[in-house]
Amino acid sequence: MSKEDYLKLYEKYLAGTCSQAEEALLMNYQDGFELLDLPWDTKEMGDQEQTRQMIFNRLQPEIRPRKVLRLNTLVRWSAAAVLLLALSVGLYRLNSRKAAVQLAGQAVNKFFKNDVPPGKDKAVLTLADGSEIVLEGKKNGILAQQGAANLRIDGGQLVYEPAAGPDVSDQQVNTISMPRGGKYQVILSDGTKVWLNAASSLSFPAVFGTKKRVVRLKGEAYFEVAKSNRLSIVNGKAIAERVPFIVETAAQSVAVLGTHFNISSYDEEVMTRTTLLEGSVRVSAIKGNIQQLLKPGQQALLNPEKGSIAVSAANLEEAIAWKNDIFMFEDEDIHSIMRKISRWYDVEVVYKGELKGTKFGGTASRSDNLSEVLKALELTGTIHFSINGRTVTVMP
Structure with missing residues (x-):
């Protein structure tokens, strides 16, 4: 492997675009760095000091020291340190292309004898009559019909569509449950989009009623709530009124009209976190009868034991990182x-x-x-x- 090949491979590693074979090859080259007695090959590698400075200049924009240790910073610092060390004492070179192919194809993990794959799109939908539908691997198409709603799969997400049929309003409540290691997306009958994280569940009606839209959440979910209006007659005039959307958890109730927000309400976590990205929400603690109105960019931390709500500026990127x-x-x-x-x-x-x-x-x-x-x-x-x-x- 030449100097340019090595530098390109390391830049791909820093950018997170390495294939498994390329990363295996890179890691095995790092194993060879312990051979510190290898001489610097000026003819192949170029001037040692100039090469070192070139590497430093390439890595400099990516290295940002922080007061608190950062995973991404540490990876870059470690990569930079290993690379500079290697270039100062000489690169370990494979004897043949055959050896390089063998190293790249190795499947043995250097650090762990065992490994676990990441979670994936999987969930179980429990209908109001108690029947269950496993959603993992379902192809596009209609799954069932409930009253005035068709249930279908579209592009890996569950969609509730208003359809012709008896209007059972919010009488038929369904539950979509994510196991550990699972996630899923659902579009409710009003057009509201919900992303559900692992070990979470959402209970909701097949078709919402006309006075309010209520769902119940366990775990974590990101909501993009659709605006919904109803017509009311006041003094003989038809007036459009917003239908509130309410998310209930074990410790709080969140009321919105049309907005984007994230709620994390796991039983094993001390705090229930509500983070607002767009619009406005009202967070109400079930215990203590306390309410807080959030503005975009704010987060409410609710302590279920105390019934207290603390509002502060939120790291929006961090709050919805799981969704991405x-x-x-x-x-x-x-x-x-x-x-x-x-x-x-x-x-x-x-x-x-x-x-x-x-x-x-x-x-x-x-x-x-x-x-x-x-x-x-x-x-x-x-x-x-x-x-x-x-x-x-x-x-x-």
């Missing part, structure tokens, strides 16, 4: 991070030894295998992991 298949950690402790990982990869987490209170931050792809996310965390040097079947052990 990204892990984004914002100064989080390892227990919080592992709860998210556990839900998405459907693994159990056990802790061994005393773990320091290090905070982590940064991003990782939810499309990667579990080992890739854990390797990024291990780059901090403060934590280590092992995978045994579907159990992850966390160690100092």
